[in-house]
Amino acid sequence: MTHPSLTGLRVALSGGTSGLGLALVRALAARGASVAFFARSTDRVAAVARDNPGTHGIASDVSKKDDTHRLAMRILAALSGLDVLVNNASSLGPVPLAPLADTACEDLEVALATNLVGPFRLTKALLGALGAAAREGRPALVINVTSDAAVTAYPLWGAYGVSKAALSHLSRIWDEELAAHGIRVLAVDPGDMDTPLHALAVPDADRATLKRPEEAAREIVALIEEEAVRARGDTSRPATA
């Protein structure tokens, strides 16, 4: 099956310098999307932007409230608006993983700040732009990357699992509320991948059994393409007047 091109689609994603984020930057850019990615490390952001010409790398920490609108402004300036936001960056919580009863409150807060509150704030700051995209008949989509730890109560994955469960539920409620405005919010579980995050969590995992992040990226790109086709073809959208 041939996929439609993503030329002209404006995509922003958190993370982007390793694991699934990096695979997404490459896959989206290869399909012609305009990509802005943001991560904490200035050096790694610059390196990935250099290796993927045409992409926009922004050094920013999504867990910091004061940076939210400044980051949003740079994304919107870089892409001249926005069609798709992928909240991909995640914090594991305590490393090594710990039982909830041994998890420091601060570690739980860090996981919630990065995996829940940060994506909530950034999505909110960018909703105006997504609404504008929807009114113009463009796709308007938020993808929140979650995990099966959001559903299954894995011992030791408390801080992470709790934050991802909340992110999943946030996605469902937001999707209900924003459907009438032409904006979709989807939670996507990419599966257990061979990424730096997984290596931190399970250092002795058999990597051969883990999914390649490139494969998960292909699945997410396919989902974005599906939504883009749906948006173009769906004339029943509330759009403008």
Place this chain on the structure above:
Amino acid sequence: MRAATRAVQRPPDARLLVVSAGGALRHVARAALAEALRPGDLLVANDAATIPASLAGVHVPTLAPIEIRLAGRRSLAAADVREWVALVFGEGDHRMRTEDRPPPPPLRPGDTLRLGPLRARVIRLLGHQRLVSIRFAGSPEVIWEGIARHGRPIQYAHVAEPLAMWDVWTRLAALPAAFEPPSAGFVVDWGMLARLSARGVGFATLTHAAGISSTGDPALDARLPLDEPYLIPAATARAVAKTKASGGRVVALGTTVTRALEGAALRDGTVRVGAGLATGRIGRGTRLRVVDAIVTGAHEPTDSHYELLRAFAGDVVLARATAELERRGYRTHEFGDSLLLERFQVPRMK
């Protein structure tokens, strides 16, 4: 009237004075704007995000401290960020009234300005010691990064607390283009969008580079608003045409929306799609082609925004409305109360 001094976009007690074309007045809760409009109306808002356009720095030739307020730009293209029209103040910050701010040191073409991480040069003086065009060094990405890191929202002394970006971005904020918030849009939240839709009121947006509202100098204020670029999406032009064809009203949320829609107006009351530059002033004697009513902040008659209202209503109606705002203690300025003003009816030729 008194200035609203707290940076709250939607105070629960915000009010809306509805002024009909015949001059009838009624007060409603501003949160009930949707109910004050009619099914078939189209509400058009400005979705410009506000740039943190106040940049503190140094005039390098004299080492004097200055504040630059970005105030104008040729286009809304994101890459078109090297050259700006800018207002320059001497030492001080927003806590000092704009009228009391000292002038900058004498500026000359070629002077270097150091503005946090940004470097700029003065290109031209624009007929006033406070108004210049400047050019930033670096790529668009470097310039946006510098503005994002170093800039602060433009602010006036009537709001004491330093403004954060979230204080000035409306719920609709999209393309970063405004120098000061398109504050009429503060009224809108997502709940209101749902109520508009439920009532059968259409909603559309355009992007207009809302400019600075005050320079502190009467001679410069008389030149406001400066030329402002705007962008009208095809969907918005379609919505305007559909509304006009079916006899609904086009309601502009703010003076910037009025400027853009009238700037792009065609003879038949529809609007041209795409980029444009709003020039000149709308005021007494301007024939409005598109906009049937305006929602705007409560203004003192001395305010530069007030002149635009004269295109909608005659002096008698405006004086009555102003007296009513005064009597009921409406709050002025960007975080204040609002006015919904219908355009007086031009008798139709049969």
